[in-house]
Amino acid sequence: MTEPALPxxxxxxxxxxxxxxxxxxxxxxxxxxxxxxGSTGAGVRVAVVDSGVxxxxxxxxxxxxxxxxxxxxxxxxxxPVEVPGAHRDDFGxxxxxxxxxxxxxxAARITxxxxxxxxLTGKAAGFLRGLGWAVEQGFDIINLSLGTTRRDxxxxxxxVCDEAYFRGSLVVTAANNVxxxxxxxxxxxxxxxxCNLATDPMRFHFNPEPPTEFLARGIDxxxxxxxxxxxxxxxxxxxxxxxxxxAALIRSKHPELRPFQVKAVLWATAANVQxxxxxxxxxxxxxxxxxxxxxxxxxxxx
Amino acid sequence: xxxxxxxHALVRAVTDVTGASAGWLLARAGDxxxxxxxxxSEAAAVxxxxxxxxxxxxxxxxxxxxxxxxxxxxxxxxxxEGVPALMGRQPATVLxxxxxxxxxxxxxxxxxxxxxxGAFSFDDVELATLLAGIAGTALVARGASVPDVPAPAELAxxxxxxxxxxxxxxxxxxxxxxxxxxxA
Numbered sequence: 131m132t133e134p135a136l137p138x139x140x141x142x143x144x145x146x147x148x149x150x151x152x153x154x155x156x157x158x159x160x161x162x163x164x165x166x167x168g169s170t171g172a173g174v175r176v177a178v179v180d181s182g183v184x185x186x187x188x189x190x191x192x193x194x195x196x197x198x199x200x201x202x203x204x205x206x207x208x209x210p211v212e213v214p215g216a217h218r219d220d221f222g223x224x225x226x227x228x229x230x231x232x233x234x235x236x237a238a239r240i241t242x243x244x245x246x247x248x249x250l251t252g253k254a255a256g257f258l259r260g261l262g263w264a265v266e267q268g269f270d271i272i273n274l275s276l277g278t279t280r281r282d283x284x285x286x287x288x289x290v291c292d293e294a295y296f297r298g299s300l301v302v303t304a305a306n307n308v309x310x311x312x313x314x315x316x317x318x319x320x321x322x323x324x325c326n327l328a329t330d331p332m333r334f335h336f337n338p339e340p341p342t343e344f345l346a347r348g349i350d351x352x353x354x355x356x357x358x359x360x361x362x363x364x365x366x367x368x369x370x371x372x373x374x375x376x377a378a379l380i381r382s383k384h385p386e387l388r389p390f391q392v393k394a395v396l397w398a399t400a401a402n403v404q405x406x407x408x409x410x411x412x413x414x415x416x417x418x419x420x421x422x423x424x425x426x427x428x429x430x431x432x
Numbered sequence: 433x434x435x436x437x438x439x440h441a442l443v444r445a446v447t448d449v450t451g452a453s454a455g456w457l458l459a460r461a462g463d464x465x466x467x468x469x470x471x472x473s474e475a476a477a478v479x480x481x482x483x484x485x486x487x488x489x490x491x492x493x494x495x496x497x498x499x500x501x502x503x504x505x506x507x508x509x510x511x512x513e514g515v516p517a518l519m520g521r522q523p524a525t526v527l528x529x530x531x532x533x534x535x536x537x538x539x540x541x542x543x544x545x546x547x548x549x550g551a552f553s554f555d556d557v558e559l560a561t562l563l564a565g566i567a568g569t570a571l572v573a574r575g576a577s578v579p580d581v582p583a584p585a586e587l588a589x590x591x592x593x594x595x596x597x598x599x600x601x602x603x604x605x606x607x608x609x610x611x612x613x614x615x616a
Contacts, residue, residue: 181492208586221492222510223500246495247486255586276496280535282590285597307499307554308561325554350503350551357510364501364554 149326149335149345154406160398162332166379171235173385174378176271177264178231178371179257180224182217183242189229189354194240200263201244202256210259220247222356226363227275227371229354234331234375235382241269246276254283258290261301261314265294270381273374274320275304275367277312287314295319300377300389304370305342316341321377321393323370325349328401331372336400344396346372435479438570439469443541446563447471450527450556452543456515457531458483458490459539459571465490467515468539468571474519481518488513489528490540497537499529499561503551516544527552529560531568538568 185196196216203211219225219242228240245253245260257278264272272294278287291314294301305324306312315322318341325348326335334346348369355361373396380395381387387395397403439457447455454472458465464482485491489500489511503525504511511523523544531539541564546552591609595602 181496207584208589220487221495223492223496223498246492255589276498278535279497279532282535282593282597286593304498307557349554355504355510359508359510360504361508361510362503362551364551364557365499367498 151406169379169383171238177269181246182219182244199242226353230371235378304366453545455543
């Protein structure tokens with residue numbers, strides 16, 4: 131397998147000027163109000179693949195389906211083993227991600243897929259199985275604030291992310307915090323997220339330099355942490371659940387959207403796309419014209 | 433345990449560039465992490481000490497490979513887990529990054545209490561990660577840490593994946609392994 135190309139810039143974009151797009155086509159009425167206005171995330175199921183989630187944490191306000199979760203362990207031969215049911219968060223990181231998602235999409239239901247904990251050090255097999263389990267369960271959104279740098283696992287992750295894409299699960303991943311290949315954040319089938327400089331949790335940007343396509347809040351974030359407490363943290367780990375939460379709002383309001391369409395809505399509603407100068411003519415007009423033409427053609431065929 | 437000058441210099445460098453008041457380098461030793469270099473007034477007290485790899489800030493970093501930059505209340509005991517507790521310190525801010533060699537995490541580089549009381553920044557994360565990569569290589573070169581050795585079944589599964597993903601590379605690896613096995 132050839133080595134995947136690295137992003138041309140660090141995942142964290144320091145200069146906000148980079149985020150100012152010279153121009154952007156418009157999808158007309160496709161703005162944040164259309165995308166998620168009035169949405170609470172109701173009806174959307176989100177899986178958090180991480181270190182576990184502290185279901186009774188006060189910040190999560192009962193949004194976690196604890197008994198529906200699963201903890202993945204790895205046996206002595208390296209084979210993953212599923213342990214269904216409630217579990218704890220050994221570190222606090224999964225609770226932090228769940229807390230961000232809940233703060234944005236309070237009515238979304240969260241399920242923990244625990245792949246990190248004591249004895250799980252570096253076990254990509256467990257991580258992959260956890261992601262695969264979430265895909266099989268048909269979650270609307272899967273948040274992965276984790277990744278593996280092991281290239282021998284690149285293909286299995288590629289396959290399971292494609293499976294998620296085709297089944298309709300939107301996988302949101304955190305980009306590596308340094309310029310280094312990390313799977314599955316490099317794949318087109320996922321939404322890869324790094325930090326921006328925003329303090330507003332709903333202010334996110336489109337990054338025109340893939341594979342990291344979106345930037346969201348991840349610096350000095352107030353986080354729910356284990357043992358019912360809070361912590362402040364910095365990292366791409368916390369940017370991904372911001373996008374996962376916003377995607378949950380979108381899917382709640384527009385449940386018919388497929389993952390690629392949700393990604394397009396995210397692009398259209400990104401702050402720098404909304405704020406960019408518009409070129410003459412709008413894509414909407416082109417689309418309307420095309421739609422009219424198709425209708426006319428269909429009418430002629432009838 | 434005599435401090436290794438190179439490892440010590442790396443810890444001193446990361447402590448200085450991030451503006452931390454203390455820092456240490458942890459090497460993986462089975463299910464534990466061993467302090468192999470330390471910088472700060474209490475450094476001598478923790479050199480050679482071991483903490484569990486399954487919990488706390490360093491535990492998460494070693495398990496996930498992801499950095500953690502955290503700040504909490506001045507008396508938050510969760511930030512003191514691991515080496516700070518051994519030092520009798522209660523940090524207000526912690527930055528911990530993984531020491532990676534190839535695809536393996538062989539240790540962790542941790543600093544605490546940024547000067548001025550502020551939180552560690554994303555720049556600090558990047559600088560520490562850069563130095564942690566060098567520290568990882570130094571750890572392995574000095575025999576202070578060895579990457580995880582896969583179980584036979586895990587190794588076999590890895591070979592299967594490689595055979596599917598990259599047959600030419602599999603052929604090269606398989607030939608080398610075969611030769612080594614027969615020599616053994």
